[in-house]
Amino acid sequence: MKFNILTLFPDMFSAVNTSMVGRAVKNGLIDFNVVNIRDFSTDKHKKTDDMPFGGGQGMLLMAQPLWGAMDSVGAQNKRVIYMSPRGKLMDQNLIEDLAQEEEIVILCGHYEGVDQRVLDYWNCEEVSIGDYVLTGGELASMVMIDAVARMIPGVLASREAAVDESVYSGLLEYPQYTQPRSFEGLDVPEVLLNGNHQLIHLWKLEQALRLTRARRPDLFQNFLSRRDELTRPERKVLDKVISEGSEDEQGK
Ligand code: 6GU
Numbered sequence: 001m002k003f004n005i006l007t008l009f010p011d012m013f014s015a016v017n018t019s020m021v022g023r024a025v026k027n028g029l030i031d032f033n034v035v036n037i038r039d040f041s042t043d044k045h046k047k048t049d050d051m052p053f054g055g056g057q058g059m060l061l062m063a064q065p066l067w068g069a070m071d072s073v074g075a076q077n078k079r080v081i082y083m084s085p086r087g088k089l090m091d092q093n094l095i096e097d098l099a100q101e102e103e104i105v106i107l108c109g110h111y112e113g114v115d116q117r118v119l120d121y122w123n124c125e126e127v128s129i130g131d132y133v134l135t136g137g138e139l140a141s142m143v144m145i146d147a148v149a150r151m152i153p154g155v156l157a158s159r160e161a162a163v164d165e166s167v168y169s170g171l172l173e174y175p176q177y178t179q180p181r182s183f184e185g186l187d188v189p190e191v192l193l194n195g196n197h198q199l200i201h202l203w204k205l206e207q208a209l210r211l212t213r214a215r216r217p218d219l220f221q222n223f224l225s226r227r228d229e230l231t232r233p234e235r236k237v238l239d240k241v242i243s244e245g246s247e248d249e250q251g252k
Contacts, residue, residue, distance in 0.1 A: 002031040002103040004073040024155040040068030058112035080105040083137030087126030099151035108137030174207035
């Protein structure tokens with residue numbers, strides 16, 4: 001999969017050549033084309049921004065350099081994402097949808113935004129990574145790229161499952177422990193050491209359910225609609241968690 005990234009800060013993308021994503025680039029699974037928007041400015045001072053018509057805060061990215069940058073990556077025939085705090089919220093569904101594409105274009109906004117004609121003409125899908133404001137779209141785009149990359153077959157080692165089809169999918173992860181069994185007087189829960197896999201599974205499910213209800217009641221509600229996919233012992237655990245209520249739970 002090829003990511004064409006349009007940005008005023010191309011140097012920031014050196015970060016994607018390290019870690020897991022960097023390995024995927026070396027293996028030829030993903031490819032980056034980082035384009036400096038400024039290179040396409042026809043202005044003698046390489047200007048890329050100007051004041052908004054009608055007044056308002058700050059500066060906008062101008063249409064002219066963006067037109068050149070879009071043209072240079074063949075954006076006409078590709079899915080174009082504009083990273084913006086006013087976009088639709090990114091979630092795993094969008095990520096998995098994007099991972100099906102062979103090539104996408106990502107526009108990283110700056111200043112107070114971009115000339116609307118760019119977004120309209122180039123059919124940009126506006127995407128936000130959360131309800132907070134960043135100084136630019138670059139970090140947000142790297143979050144998106146990382147999440148998309150791990151869904152591409154071969155990027156993750158096979159032992160790190162990208163799609164969780166287990167009963168735990170849609171729940172927050174249960175607490176996990178590794179060696180040693182006792183550390184600074186803190187012990188690993190006994191049930192995990194006794195080798196009873198059914199008991200262990202039900203314990204993990206209970207923990208995941210409690211944590212999800214405390215921290216993400218929205219996800220917990222969605223999970224309730226999957227009740228009939230559960231085995232009888234799993235259903236018993238769910239009913240117990242429901243009946244005990246959410247008093248004094250660590251939503252931390
Ligand atoms: Cl995509 N861009 C910016 N500038 N701020 C954000 C964002 C994106 N998502 C959340 N905040």
